[in-house]
Amino acid sequence: MSGGNNGGNKNGVHPTPLLDELEDGPWPSFVTGLKRLRDEGGGNCAPIMNDLLGQLERSYEDRKGYWKGGTLSVYGYGGGVIPRFSEISEEFPESKEFHTLRVMPPPGYHYTTDILRKLCDIWEEYGSGLIAFHGQSGDIMFQGCTTENTQKAFDEINKLGFDLGGAGPALRTAMSCVGRARCEQSCYDEARAHRGIINRFLDEMHRPSLPYKFKFKFSGCGNDCVNSIQRADFAVIGTWRDDMKVNQDEVKAYIAKKGRKYMIDVVISNCPTKALSLNDDDTLEVDNKSCVRCMHCINVMTKALSPGDDRGASVLIGGKRSLKVGDMMGIMVLPFIKLETDEDFEKLEEFAETCIEFFADNALEHERIGETIDRIGLPAFLEAVGVEVDPNMVNHPRTSCYVRTDDFDEEAAKWFERQAKKQDQPQNMK
């Protein structure tokens, strides 16, 4: 596919003195890549990239962007393509249409070189040759396609087994950490939950009709490598219920290597709930009832400590960035849902469905689910999605006395009834 095609640039290339400065320095340069496409790219890459570089240089000069949006999608879908039209296309006609295809990657971002090469070949033939691995929502972003070629490029990508991701008021592309594939901290099969949920609700992704965006993210433990609490409407984070596992010989080996003071300063004192204590014989004592599964001690002593065996996940709802009422983190809604059997995963998917339906029915236009919850109050949300209140949902109980409590006794009776039943998982789903 490659091999020079400078035909489109026969009138010479746009000078790019400002961008050229970004070719120096030790970090890999995107400018060098763009120029290589300009000089050697196949298909229409060369002329597109020449004008794209010209427009980008203009942005660097003027400190202004020159793209505008529009509407465009592929046959059968209503979303997944981000249309871009140049506002200065008289000067840079070859890149006047520079659309992006958002394509969902495999969970955990695993690829063979074979599949990557095929994707590259398609994009060199139909697009600009520029691909981002990956967007902040998780997509492979194939950037720079004409309106005419968008359908063709999608067809070829689709034939390889890849599908468009989300855009607009819709279910969005999800993200999961490397997890099970290579991480000993993983407490559930992130990719399985990820594929199970997204592939069940593809209609909500491909034919946008929700009040606004809805994002899922899957992290295998509290390290939250995909930033789910702050960025996902529905965050699934691995955790465990039983005791963490301690290999006392490895604890001693760690102390022998790093010293007792270091062990106390770095591990013991950093436990957020003072759940750790060092015994006189250099063994570690863990107060598992107080441990909040923060992962710190396990991160530091990877050989000595590991999550327990009774594993599953927590679900937090409502994370988002600033628009419009300000930043929000997700709220702990399901402290624990076991995730092992087919049935367990089915329950998680059903809960996801309940939340999406709630969102579709109750959110105002352009409102994220976290904002809906703030507007109606957490109790009303819990009632609507069938979840019992749980002290893990709060930092502390309310401090304001402005609340009507005449049914307090009935609510208390429910609590005692639940406590008596000691219901099994998912703990607080009705």
Place this chain on the structure above:
Amino acid sequence: MSEAQEKPRMPDEVGVPDHFQYMHPLLKANHGNWAWHDRPRAGVLRHVSKSGDVVYTVRAGTQRQMDVFTIRKLCDIGDKYADGHIRFTTRSNIEYIIADKEKIEPLIEALEKEGFPVGGTGASVSMISHTQGWLHCDIPGTDASGVVKSMMDFLHKEFVRERMPNRVRITTSCCQINCGGQGDIAINVQYTKPPKINHDLVANVCERPAVVARCPVAAIRPAMVNGKPSLEIDEKKCVCCGACYPPCPPMQINNPDSTKIAIWVGGKHSNARTKPTFHKLAVANLPNNPPHWPEVAAVVRKIIEAYKADAKDWERLGEWIDRIGWKRFFEMTGLAFTKHHLDTWTGARKNMNSSSHIRF
């Protein structure tokens, strides 16, 4: 034109692809069975399975916005050293999985020879997660890729070694929507003047009630300007957030003179030790100065140096500030503390100090 009239192809709604078909066979064989890991050197992870299998991961930085030639080059390296498999991290680093210890050094050499720095593991400054900017977005105030390239050029030495107190995660965003997300350090566009309205276009381009509804401080109202339906802004109320610009491009917020950069610190997404936190304002009004953003780089350097010199092992940037206090943070970094650091948004009160705890 008979071809054009052919029935269009219906999409094959395959959804999220199966990852196992692309996963390195050793990861597949030990899926869910890992025992522990460590890092033999910066940029290299060793994972040991309960089965006794050992895999090494070599991590390298990329430019994220990649041309097909760069991707093919990375693939060539993968074919030669890593059985034809690669993966990416959430911060756009590439990873090669290898079983044979002897291949680590030659792989590192090959990556470095092609200009891909090996590192980004443990207590390093990893790749900056970022947005699209002038290259592709329709609302950007700056160019994320350029900012990132400029910052990573000078942070490179902290990428290839693990000498920071804990990991440093930086993000950049080219508008206040902040697609780049929270970070230990966040480099974000901050608009400083209300939008200038292009009244000639509003009526044709914008759904006025939707624009009015978008404003977080209710500063926009419908108005007739020069006999045409348009919008007007209460400039005293406007917080210059830019939220009205995406639904209505005539609300021109990204004026080159008033588009500035702010730096935020202390965001953290992991739950380790402390709960996740949002980043907080360190400094605003830095010039948006391509192609190297030297003023931004200077502040980032100061913050990183102060953190590196003073924080304890495993303390993230925000945790370090929690310990030493904001007073010392501003002193150590030489940055100014102003009235704009006092939060005025909903819930601001809980960000104030209502105790007698002070630091001298």
